[in-house]
Amino acid sequence: MVQGEREAPYGRREGVSGPGRGSGSVNGLGTKRGSVDALLRRDDSMSLMRELVTHALDDGYAAAAARRAGGQRRRTRRGLGATLAALTLLGLLLSIAAVQKRQSAPAVAQEKAELVERIRAESARNDRLAARADALEEEVTVLQDSVLTSTASGQELRERLVMLEAHAETSRVAGPGIRIIVDDAPPDEVSGLVDEQGRILDIDLQQAVNGLWAAGAEAIAINGQRLTGLTAIRGANKSITVDYRPLARPYVIEAIGDPDSIEARFAENRGGAWLHDLQKKHGIRLEISSVDELTLPGKSGNQLRYARTEGA
């Protein structure tokens, strides 16, 4: 074989399955036989498939037929009974599987509905607890006030506290300001298509809020959620979250500030220009109105990060 290869290295290889695979016997059988053999050999990896197709019938049947041909033919009543039993079993299996499938489909749907129900119940409970926390915080503030006002040093402390709380956004504030309502662009009236560009993104709210701060806003809330210096406005998939709580459309931004100037200053600065641009280009909904009396809730659930004792 080695010699043969040396004599005609390319001509021979054609017929053989490939380098390193052709055995001496393949070459020894002559060119024609060799190439057929090599073809069979080439799909060695397919032997399982070939076996499957050519030996689809259980070899046992052939063996049994051969045995019968040998003279011992017997087709007993017992054998027929067993065949009958096996087929009955198959029928049972089939119908049970079908029934099972039919029964489990609604069960899956029901499970899903139950999960949705549980999510709704839990989020409602969450809201209730948050409301309760807010009420309790209010109570704490009232009690704190009554304690502090009883002494002179307490009085001073209370004034500082009120001022600091206003900065920390933890107390409820009220006053005049503006309300901005923004929402996604409505679907096209003719085609009914929603312009993806007209969807309000987290950055739009961020720009609006930054613009409001720059316009002299003292307190801002989005959909009733008070913003602090640490509140994040972010996009999460298709919804916008404020402080990791998802917002529902439309977005209502309320800001307390000097009623004479805040609206004009906002309209002039980058935040206002951003929203007006969006309205012009993509047709988002934008309503800006000044409000005489706004009440913004305090930011609940603030963690104490830094504290020191009085006089230290």
Place this chain on the structure above:
Amino acid sequence: MIATIGLFAGIIVGLLLQPSVPLWLQPYLPIAVVAALDAVFGGLRALVDGVFDDRVFIISFIGNVLLAALIVFLGDQLGVGSQLSTGVVVVLGIRMFSNLAAIRRRLFKG
């Protein structure tokens, strides 16, 4: 002929009784059905070819079902999930098709 009566009897009994399958048995049911079907198609082809044998059929039927269940069990235990049973379905499916093709050739060509 009698065999088909058995098949229909099984289906009707199953539909009438609607037995609930215990939870631990549920994963084995579909693959057992496929394996049993393979054995039945094999038997059918043997019948058409005239080499049908009760014993071979019964043994292949029970053996197929048990082996299929064992493979599902093994797949579960090894953590490969349904991949092993996918292999079983592919192999048995090919066998069923080639057996059915043989039956068809014999019946229609004569």
